[in-house]
Amino acid sequence: xxxxxxxxxxxxxxxxxxxxxxxxxxxxxxxxxxxxxxxxxxxxxxxxxxxxxxxxxxxxxxxxxxxxxxxxxxxxxxxxxxxxxxxxxxxxxxxxxxxxxxxxxxxxxxxxxxxxxxxxxxxxxxxxxxxxxxxxxxxxxxxxxxxxxxxxxxxxxxxxxxxxxxxxxxxxxxxxxxxxxxxxxxxxxxxxxxxxxxxxxxxxxxxxxxxxxxxxxxxxxx
Amino acid sequence: xxxxxxxxxxxxxxxxxxxxxxxxxxxxxxxxxxxxxxxxxxxxxxxxxxxxxxxxxxxxxxxxxxxxxxxxxxxxxxxxxxxxxxxxxxxxxxxxxxxxxxxxxxxxxxxxxxxxxxxxxxxxxxxxxxxxxxxxxxxxxxxxxxxxxxxxxxxxxxxxxxxxxxxxxxxxxxxxxxxxxxxxxxxxxxxxxxxxxxxxxxxxxxxxxxxxxxxxxxxxxxxxxxxxxxxxxxxxxxxxxxxxxxxxxxxxxxxxxxxxxxxxxxxxxxxxxxxxxxxxxxxxxxxxxxxxxxxxxxxxxxxxxxxxxxxxxxxxxxxxxxxxxxxxxxxxxxxxxxxxxxxxxxx
Numbered sequence: 001x002x003x004x005x006x007x008x009x010x011x012x013x014x015x016x017x018x019x020x021x022x023x024x025x026x027x028x029x030x031x032x033x034x035x036x037x038x039x040x041x042x043x044x045x046x047x048x049x050x051x052x053x054x055x056x057x058x059x060x061x062x063x064x065x066x067x068x069x070x071x072x073x074x075x076x077x078x079x080x081x082x083x084x085x086x087x088x089x090x091x092x093x094x095x096x097x098x099x100x101x102x103x104x105x106x107x108x109x110x111x112x113x114x115x116x117x118x119x120x121x122x123x124x125x126x127x128x129x130x131x132x133x134x135x136x137x138x139x140x141x142x143x144x145x146x147x148x149x150x151x152x153x154x155x156x157x158x159x160x161x162x163x164x165x166x167x168x169x170x171x172x173x174x175x176x177x178x179x180x181x182x183x184x185x186x187x188x189x190x191x192x193x194x195x196x197x198x199x200x201x202x203x204x205x206x207x208x209x210x211x212x213x214x215x216x217x218x219x220x221x222x
Numbered sequence: 223x224x225x226x227x228x229x230x231x232x233x234x235x236x237x238x239x240x241x242x243x244x245x246x247x248x249x250x251x252x253x254x255x256x257x258x259x260x261x262x263x264x265x266x267x268x269x270x271x272x273x274x275x276x277x278x279x280x281x282x283x284x285x286x287x288x289x290x291x292x293x294x295x296x297x298x299x300x301x302x303x304x305x306x307x308x309x310x311x312x313x314x315x316x317x318x319x320x321x322x323x324x325x326x327x328x329x330x331x332x333x334x335x336x337x338x339x340x341x342x343x344x345x346x347x348x349x350x351x352x353x354x355x356x357x358x359x360x361x362x363x364x365x366x367x368x369x370x371x372x373x374x375x376x377x378x379x380x381x382x383x384x385x386x387x388x389x390x391x392x393x394x395x396x397x398x399x400x401x402x403x404x405x406x407x408x409x410x411x412x413x414x415x416x417x418x419x420x421x422x423x424x425x426x427x428x429x430x431x432x433x434x435x436x437x438x439x440x441x442x443x444x445x446x447x448x449x450x451x452x453x454x455x456x457x458x459x460x461x462x463x464x465x466x467x468x469x470x471x472x473x474x475x476x477x478x479x480x481x482x483x484x485x486x487x488x489x490x491x492x493x494x495x496x497x498x499x500x501x502x503x504x505x506x507x508x509x510x511x512x513x514x515x516x517x518x519x520x521x522x523x524x525x526x527x528x529x530x531x532x533x534x535x536x537x538x539x540x541x542x543x544x545x546x547x548x549x550x551x552x553x554x555x556x557x558x559x560x561x562x563x564x565x566x567x568x569x
Contacts, residue, residue: 113306113308115304115305115306115308116308116310116311118264118267118269118295118302118304118308119302119304119308119310119365120310120321121268121269121294121295121296122267122268122269122295122296122298122300122301122302122369122374123301123321123322123324123368123369123372124296124297124299124322124324124325124372125296125321125324126296129324133310134310134312137312138310138311138312
């Protein structure tokens with residue numbers, strides 16, 4: 001039994017989830033401070049990957065990072081190749097999952113009571129302290145929801161991943177590309193197995209979220 | 223020890239233009255909602271940046287557009303009590319107050335000052351409660367404790383009683399007034415409630431649509447508001463356009479009467495104000511025939527409306543307010559006003 005697709009999928013989803021966590025929060029936080037027109041344009045660009053077909057995102061990624069494109073050639077000089085490698089999958093998954101984190105975090109930040117931050121400032125607390133100790137805990141629920149959504153989306157990414165890193169058993173295969181590949185080659189049993197693996201992971205993720213939410217509600221009530 | 227504020231700021235069509243000096247003690251900032259009171263506080267605290275001007279506190283320049291000085295709020299040492307208190311919901315009372323002690327690095331000293339403040343603000347035993355578990359009064363005391371331990375040189379209070387139930391308000395007013403007397407620095411208190419301003423402040427600054435109308439000692443302001451806006455904000459129910467007749471008389475065309483005044487009437491008079499409880503059937507001066515219009519019963523007083531016999535049709539009825547036990551058997555045929563009670567209002 002080759003467990004590589006599971007390992008690779010979890011690895012890609014976890015790393016891209018961490019990337020998306022920080023970049024999503026960063027953009028959500030700073031976009032709120034920009035002038036309205038700039039914010040509107042930036043918002044459209046940052047949200048596009050969510051509404052575009054993932055294959056189109058993959059196409060754009062190939063346009064930018066393809067080995068014959070300027071940026072791809074430049075990166076290749078440092079030995080970084082994002083096409084047909086597992087870490088290219090991290091990029092693909094991150095790009096597709098990013099808007100989910102960005103938009104949920106932005107929603108959470110927008111409903112944050114600004115007076116809390118102002119009060120912290122007038123008390124002499126640094127902006128970084130206020131961000132991590134006041135704003136983030138207050139927005140915990142939204143941030144957590146965004147992170148889980150991003151993780152689940154990254155785990156299930158297919159379109160952009162198959163465009164950018166294709167399917168190479170033992171190298172770039174993920175659960176979703178494996179399911180397609182096995183189905184295509186009439187290995188119905190194999191495909192079904194990986195479908196069940198995927199289903200199990202997704203169920204565990206959702207159960208965890210529900211449990212966390214229930215615990216938080218209880219904590220608030222107490 | 224004093225605060226000098228001279229700032230201007232534009233926000234869309236709204237213009238803020240405030241020039242205010244406050245000395246030791248509580249200064250009330252009285253104005254209708256949306257007149258720029260809170261914006262003024264935010265500019266002083268450094269949360270909002272004025273377009274131009276200067277803010278100076280006890281000789282330290284906090285903001286000076288000409289000299290490109292704009293201290294961040296962290297360095298201004300200005301305490302700000304928010305309308306909703308802005309306690310950090312994820313922290314206990316103890317942790318909230320410790321936030322105000324972030325400049326103190328010595329642990330023992332921190333603990334001592336925390337204990338001291340908990341005792342002073344009667345918060346002992348509530349250290350491990352979260353804000354959501356506290357009553358409105360406890361929340362206010364926690365927020366004040368958090369501010370006072372940070373040792374501010376100026377205290378800004380934004381509608382400090384608006385989030386409290388009516389029956390709590392009076393005892394908290396007395397509590398806060400006593401605390402502020404001991405504070406020893408300037409206090410600016412924003413309010414739209416005239417009795418709050420009267421209870422708490424030594425001086426009152428009246429704001430209207432982004433401008434500062436006047437700054438006067440509290441009692442003086444209520445005795446002689448000086449302008450229509452200030453008269454309305456101090457609770458004067460009847461303000462009416464008027465003309466100077468001579469040095470001691472004003473003519474009120476809408477009411478069809480001419481009143482004698484105690485104060486000298488200067489040129490530029492545009493209106494007079496008569497507080498609703500100043501009318502009296504016993505007053506012998508400024509007596510004119512009146513006609514009853516309608517009444518409304520309050521718990522402890524009557525609010526009546528009447529018209530003068532010679533009053534213009536389109537002029538609204540006049541408010542009269544009197545305690546229940548003072549109510550005459552039948553509505554009087556004439557009402558008078560003591561000349562000292564005719565408030566002279568200028569442009």
